[in-house]
Amino acid sequence: MAAEKTTGIVLRVIPFSETSCIVTMFTRDFGKVTTMAKGARRPKSPFEAALDVLALCRIVFLNKNPDAMGLLTEAKLERRFRSATRSLDRLYAGYYIIELLNSLTDDGDPHPELFELSNQVIEQIDSTEITEEEVGFTLLNYELKMLEILGHLPMLTKCVSCGREKTTIARVSFGLNAGGILCGSCRGGESNIVSLSPDGLQFLLEMVGGQIGEQSRNSDNWNGQRQELFNANDNQNSQRELEGRESLSGATVWNPELENKELVDADAAGMEPDRCLKEVRRLIHKYITHLLGFQPKLYKFLGNL
Ligand SMILES: [Zn+2]
Missing domain, CATH: 2.40.50.140 (Nucleic acid-binding proteins)
Known part of the structure; x- marks a missing residue:
């Protein structure tokens, strides 16, 4: 033995x-x-x-x-895990990680990368490294990375059904059954559709690309990072899409009196990160609920996060 x-x-x-x-x-x-x-x-x-x-x-x-x-x-x-006696919100966040590991992984199926990620996030939640206000963002980041490791990350850059690139700046349809965004032609016959705002989609794309959280939102290279993200999308629509996103992100873009630094700040403010964070967390919670076939018990305790 x-x-x-x-x-x-x-x-x-x-x-x-x-x-x-x-x-x-x-x-x-x-x-x-x-x-x-x-x-x-x-x-x-x-x-x-x-x-x-x-x-x-x-x-x-x-x-x-x-x-x-x-x-x-x-x-x-x-x-x-010492937060058990110090902060109820951090304890609930820890319990939620347990619930996800219990429900989304199988017995005897090793995922060393997911182990390292979970270990790191549990340590962060249990430390002063992040504030109580940052626990919600940390959990969303964990959910997305976990979905990626387990092969469940939704398709976000093009229609999950026909593969057509997203070219409009309107709200998008996210198909829970389909596992990603859907174009106008493909959403017709689909059920379980959630509507996602353009800002929400962009926030989600940038989180998946690891561009929010690791760099300061107002840093000088913020726009450069965004540029890289969209340049990586090597198709003829990408530039059109980028222009659409730029004009969407703030009317101040065309104001010649503004200095470049202020443009970056105005742009970041236009993102309304708190609203985007809430919208994207709601969407990912619906998506995880759909994947599991039941709503995680801890959702009702994560309201403050
Ligand atoms: Zn389509």
């Missing part, structure tokens, strides 16, 4: 019998793993205080066969 060593995030701890626990973890090397921790509830447990939800642990377990529950033999605490 092979002893497996890995690092895991504790997702669930269920008491079993008088002295034991059943522990589910999302591990770096084996994906989601459920093991029996014998004697974990005894006063002098070999696992000490490692088995707490959202804690990061180094573990050793015996895996008899893939269909049977493994046996946890060692768990050493690497990092505890």
